[in-house]
Amino acid sequence: MKFFNIILFFILNFYAYPSISSNNFNLVPIEISDNVFVIIGDNENISIENGGAISNTGFIIGDNYILVIDAGPSYIYASNVIDIIKSFSDLPIQYLVVTHHHADHSFGISRYLEIDVEIIIAPAELKRYLKYGHRSLKQIKALIGEDWLLDTKINSFEYKVKEYPISLNLGNRNISIELFEKGHSDGDLIIKDKNSNILFVGDLIFNGRAPTVPHANINNWKNYIDIISKRDWNYLIPGHGNIIKNKNELLPTKNWITFIDKTAKEASIKGVSALEIFNEGLPDFIKKYKLAKETWYRDLPILIDKYEFD
């Protein structure tokens, strides 16, 4: 029996990510600076193994209030994050900043609505969340099963239109929130904690994987990356992947979007179909990116279609 238990132990550990039956996320908060935390997501596509927890979540604790950055992919995920926050502080979670509407960043909103949190999201992105959320939720349920998305709902909520940039005081802790319109999404929010000089940039930067472009204006996005690069920051937290310390780590995102944009534009000028480009095999340039193939196949036809008939 003892031997059996040891085997069991190894088997259970072998699968690092919890599965359908358990619906628990393996969330590990990292304290980057005093009272500034990040939970790094599984840097992969949404899958049955990771339950959708692929993007990064942050939280910042002031003397009076707590601010959370991104709601995560589901109600259960958000509940887990709230539990983690409570293990560090009893202060109220006052603000939830949703950097943009994509499911992996926004679907935890329904959980935060239960605890009376002020939700900050760009108006254009709230609109998209409400418009496409149900469909996207259905698709993700089909992909990874209902259990991971238990109690996850797309709720409309009371919303105050804001003037950006927003300044918040969490109690001896000043936060500024800036809006970058029509870049990676229609409205990406960037959050800066002034005390620690840490910047949370959402999906304007992807680290260690191919960036996704379905709702992007690539010219603006490239400019925004330059702006972010010129800013002063100690650490930068991307929407996906590890914490960034050096400015040159912003380049892969810029290079990918430049490359896919150029490819799509050329194709649309020549009338080349995405299928024909795919049939040539994956370009060498993008092979070094994680999730290159999936992202390339999904995004290139969208871009070509946009440039060809719009």
Add this chain to the structure above:
Amino acid sequence: MIKYFLFIFIYIYSGVSFSGPFSDFKAGAELSEELSSSPTAKRNTPNSDSLVQSIDALNPENSNVWRDLQDNLLGNDANVLFVDDIKLIMQDYIEEAHKVPLIVTLPKRLHNFKNFVLIIENNPIQQAMSIRPYRLIESLGMNIRLEDDSPVRAAVQADNGIWYVGSKMAFVASAGGCSTPACDPSVEVCETGTIGKIAIKQYEREAGAERIKLKITHPMETGFVTDLEGEIIPEYFVKNIHVDDNEGAIADITTFAALSSDPVILLDLPKKGQSVRIHVKDSLGLEFFSYDNNTM
């Protein structure tokens, strides 16, 4: 003890990779590495047996429906040959079954074909389109709907009357390309474009060849989708597209609701067309022109 086994079973089972089996867009029964090595639970989705499965499914001898389809669509006494040199370029594994891009390339000996029929065996609407050309055509493209995993076959009738058929197996991740709404009004805001808006693009290709792309804004209702009240949305689709230019007719295209909404059709001509235009008729008898019809 049983509990332990159950745990182990669930863990092992759920550890089976569902991650992206994406294709290399090979024509024919070839499958990409990922496809042949990504076992999934659902029957008929890509798994380690996918290649075998697809070779089996593509064999018309194994098909329950091919014989009837052949009689109905190609003619009772049709002389049919299955060939490898008609290439269907499409994904092996389809995520969005409402809109599946497909390109059919023809060998040179078939550029002067008389008739072309695109057949999706396991669709409720099995014929997606047919074309009668008036000029040489090198390749064709279209966006189709797939209800479920299915062999897709391009039947091309040569000058000699023989039908040459090229095939490709497509696996569908979430079924229902014909029977579920492309946009579900119960859960989202659907924007319907103006019906009958036409876009024509002409692209120069090598050696004086030309690619024509047509896009027609149209719902292409299949008649298998129900609305919020459970009422069936009646079928409504583009029926005919007449393509011509200054020098006369290029092709007559007959289309069915197995084409995606806002269908895009691609034609590669070895010789450049002059100011290509189209005349479209739909199943309610509405007509749309890419040009000012008053001049006719």
